[in-house]
Amino acid sequence: MDLPRPIPADLAELIAQRLRVIGDPLRIRTLDLLRDGERPVSEIADALGTSQQNASKHLGVLLQAGIVNRHKVGTSAYYAIADDSVFALCEQVCGGIQAQVAELGALIEGTTVQEAAR
Amino acid sequence: MDLPRPIPADLAELIAQRLRVIGDPLRIRTLDLLRDGERPVSEIADALGTSQQNASKHLGVLLQAGIVNRHKVGTSAYYAIADDSVFALCEQVCGGIQAQVAELGALIEGTTVQEAAR
DNA sequence: CTGCTTTACAACTACATCGTTGTGTAGTAG
DNA sequence: CTACTACACAACGATGTAGTTGTAAAGCAG
Numbered sequence: 441m442d443l444p445r446p447i448p449a450d451l452a453e454l455i456a457q458r459l460r461v462i463g464d465p466l467r468i469r470t471l472d473l474l475r476d477g478e479r480p481v482s483e484i485a486d487a488l489g490t491s492q493q494n495a496s497k498h499l500g501v502l503l504q505a506g507i508v509n510r511h512k513v514g515t516s517a518y519y520a521i522a523d524d525s526v527f528a529l530c531e532q533v534c535g536g537i538q539a540q541v542a543e544l545g546a547l548i549e550g551t552t553v554q555e556a557a558r
Numbered sequence: 559m560d561l562p563r564p565i566p567a568d569l570a571e572l573i574a575q576r577l578r579v580i581g582d583p584l585r586i587r588t589l590d591l592l593r594d595g596e597r598p599v600s601e602i603a604d605a606l607g608t609s610q611q612n613a614s615k616h617l618g619v620l621l622q623a624g625i626v627n628r629h630k631v632g633t634s635a636y637y638a639i640a641d642d643s644v645f646a647l648c649e650q651v652c653g654g655i656q657a658q659v660a661e662l663g664a665l666i667e668g669t670t671v672q673e674a675a676r
Numbered sequence: 677c678t679g680c681t682t683t684a685c686a687a688c689t690a691c692a693t694c695g696t697t698g699t700g701t702a703g704t705a706g
Numbered sequence: 707c708t709a710c711t712a713c714a715c716a717a718c719g720a721t722g723t724a725g726t727t728g729t730a731a732a733g734c735a736g
Binding site: 442445451452456458459464469506523527528529531536537539 | 560561563564565567569570571572573574575576577578580581582583584585586587590591593624641643644645646647648649650651652653654655657658
């Protein structure tokens with residue numbers, strides 16, 4: 441996967457949109473919950489400690505973005521991960537955060553990151 | 559880089575924050591420009607077709623997030639990439655978008671993605 | 677010192693988004 | 707049919723953010 445150079449404005453808009461969809465704490469935790477398999481809305485709402493309406497709304501955003509899919513059984517709506525790549529995304533972000541924390545720690549210690557790693 | 563299970567709310571907040579910082583079209587294009595090396599603010603503003611004030615503001619956001627760094631020479635402020643991992647992030651997002659587009663195209667063709675790939 | 681350039685900060689408007697409240701719809705149990 | 711459950715849609719208020727305008731600070735040229 442190579443990015444075109446320079447990145448056209450339209451593509452930048454698409455990328456930004458997707459990042460903003462995932463860039464919400466409740467949605468990240470929702471996706472994390474769905475890692476274990478599909479779940480109905482009420483269960484997700486309970487697990488996140490938020491209202492049914494709010495959970496439904498966030499799931500709707502993820503659904504429209506194609507990150508989750510839905511299938512209904514009776515009155516229940518089961519949501520499941522449709523795009524596993526989001527987790528790789530989160531891990532990448534975590535890596536960046538960890539690197540920053542390590543650098544800050546090193547600054548406090550008055551050493552370089554390489555020295556602190558020893 | 560393994561994510562803890564379940565993801566604590568604080569970490570979800572951190573990840574979301576970083577994703578939202580990168581999740582802006584102008585900031586993505588700014589980072590793309592900086593791939594070639596450091597640049598002063600006015601040059602970035604020109605390349606993006608926006609005002610100097612706006613470019614400065616976005617660069618400030620990226621700076622505070624630790625994604626770029628700054629060094630001043632005379633009246634000019636040169637910004638440069640501090641965290642290369644953002645590009646891997648963008649590529650990952652693009653991969654997800656491409657997969658979706660492929661799936662949509664396959665739906666229109668009435669075939670599966672595997673069939674369409676042949 | 678005067679004027680020009682470059683950058684950054686602050687105030688403002690416009691717009692998006694989060695969470696809540698209220699309500700509508702569909703399936704199910706009695 | 708009535709009551710209950712599960713989900714989703716719409717409207718509202720609060721908060722956040724993008725972009726503009728105005729301006730201040732700092733360096734440099736004359």
